[in-house]
Amino acid sequence: MQETPVCLRVGHLLPYYLSDSNRTDFTNPSTFILLGIPGLEAAHVWITIPFCAMYVTAILGNFTILFIVKREPSLHEPVFYFLCMLAVTDLLISTSTMPKMLSIFWFNSREISFSACLTQMYFVHALSAMESGILVYLAFDRYVAICHPLRHSAILTNSVVAKIGLALVLRCGILTLAYPFLARRWPYCRTNIIPHSYCRFIAVVNLACADIQIGSYYGLFYLFSVNGMDVFFITVSYTQILRAIFRLPTKDARIKTFGTCISHLCAILALYIPDFFSAFMQRFGHNVPLHFLVLIANVYLLVPPVLHPIIYGVRTKQIRGRLLQVFTHKET
Template sequence: MSDPNKTNFTNPSTFILLGIPGLEAAHIWISIPVCIMYIIVILGNFTILFIVKTELSLHGPMYYFLCMLAITDLVMSTSILPKMLSIFWFSSREINFSACLTQMYFIHCFSITESGIFVAMAFDRYVAICHPLRHSTILTNPVLAKVGLAIMLRGSILVLPHLFLARQWPYCRTNIISHSYCEHMAVVKLACADIRVSSYYGLSVAFFIIGLDVFFIAVSYTQILRAIFRLPTKDTRLKTFGTCSSHLGAILVFYTPSLFSFLTHRFGQNVALHFHILMANVYLLVPPMLNPVIYGVRTKQIRDRLLQLFTNKGITDFS
C-alpha cells in the first residue's frame, strides 16, 4: 500500500500545511488565543500609528522608529495569521507553491527588518541620553529616512537567496510541511537534494544579523548605563533608565523566542515537534502583540495621549 505522504513530482504546484502536528484535535481551541492575539496586534499597532500621526509632539526619531516597528509587526503577523486560522477553522491546508515562497519571504524579511529597527532605536536612546544637545542635529529627518531605507534594503536583499535556492530544489518526496506556515527550513527539508547551501546560508545570515545587531545594542546600552550611573541623583537615574526599559523589554520578547525557534530547527532533534511549532508561532505573534502594549504603558507621552482619547477632554478636542 502506498504512503499517502509520498508523491512523485519534481515541482509541486501546492504544499500542504499540517498546522501543529500532534495537536490537530485541539486546533479549534488553539485558534481562540491565536485570534485574540491577532486582534490585539491589529488594534494595538494601529493605535500606535494613529497616536503618533495625530500628536505633533511625537514627531521625533524614537516615535518614527516606533511606527516602523508597528508596520513591521502588522506585516509579519498578517503574513501567517489568515492562513493559520483557515487551517485551524476550515482545514484549508493547501498553499500554492509561489504563495508559500512569498509567505517565506515576508516572514524572514520583516524579522530581519524588526531586528534592524531595534538597533536604530537603541542608537536613538544612546544619542538622546549620552549626547542630548546634539540629538536633533545627529538624527535629522534625512538621516532617519536613510536609516529606514537601509534597514528595509538589508532585510529584502539578504532574504532573496533563500527564495532562489528554495525555488530551484527538486521536491520529489512529499509536499507536506509539518508546520503552520512556510518557514524556510521546514520547506527546504522536503527537497530530495543536498540542501547544505540553503542551510549554511541561513545559518550565516542568522548569526551575522543577530550577532551584529545584538552587539550594537549591547554597546549602545553599555554606554547608556555608564551615562546613567554618572547622573547626580537616584531619582534622575531611575527616570532616565525608565525611558529605556520599554525598549529592553521589547528586545527580550523578540530575540528570546526567535533564537529558540531558529536553533531548534537545526539542533533540536529531541524537542517535541508540536512544542517547536508552538514556539515558532510565539516568535511571530507574541512580539507584535506585546510591543504596542509595552510602549503604550511605558512611554508617558503615548500613555497620556491614549488616556486623553477616552476622556471628555479628548472628545472635546476632536469634536
C-alpha cells in the first residue's frame, strides 16, 4: 500500500539536520542528498549486515522460484505464472532501492540526480502496487480453484493470465505516473536534503516550497483506487472461499481445502502488515523518532521480497518437491 501524504509534517520530517546553511535559495536542484537513516549514521555499516543479508536472500529466493517454474513443465500453469510475476516484481522493487541504499551506508555516496530520484520514486510506488495487485489475482485463482474446480482450467487460460498481467501493469504504471509528474512541477527552494534512504513521494514533496495539496488529494485517490480496491477484492474472494469451505461435508475436507490457501494468506500478511504499520506510523507517530520511521519504511520494502519465495517454496508441494530434486541431484 502506498502512503498518501495527508499530513505533510515538514517540521517533523526535517529536524535539526537541515541547518540554516542548508536552506539556500534555488529552484529545482539538479541533485538531491539522501541522508540514509538520519540519527543512525554511526551505525550505518552495522545496519547493512541484516539489510544486505535480506537483499541477497530476496535475490536468491526469487530467482530460484523463476528457475524452478521455468525448468519444470508441470508448473506451467496459471497460478505459477502469477508466482513468477510476483517474483519478478519482488526482484525489481528490492533492486530499485537496495544498491543505492548500500552505497550510502558503505561509501557515503548520498547524491542522487533529480531525474534518478523521480525514476526511483516511480518504480518504488508502481512496483509496490503491482505486488498488491498480484495478490488479488492469486486470491481470484484460489476462488476459482475452490468454488469452481471443474472450470478452473477453462476460466484461467494462458491468454487470460496474459491479459490480467497486462491490465495490472497498465493500472499501476499509469496511475503512478502522477507521482513523479507532480513532484517535478513543484519548485524546491529550501533544501535538497531528503531525510530518507530512498526517494519516497512523501519525503520528496515535503521539500517543495509550494502548495502541494493536490498531492494529498491524489494520494487519497491512489490509496482507495489501488490498495483499497485490492483489499476489497481479496476480502470478497475469501468470503466466497470460506462459504464454499464451510459447505464441505467433513472436517478433514474443510481443513485440506483451507490448507491450499495458507501460502496466499501468509503472502498477504507479509505484504500488508509491514505496509499498514509503516503507513500508521507515518501518520500518527508524531513523537516517534525519525530514524525509526525510516527503518520501518525500509523494512516494508525488504520483508515481502524475502518472505514470498520462502512461503511459496515451503508451502507449495510442487515447488518444494522440485527444489529437493535440484539439491539432491535426483532425476525427474
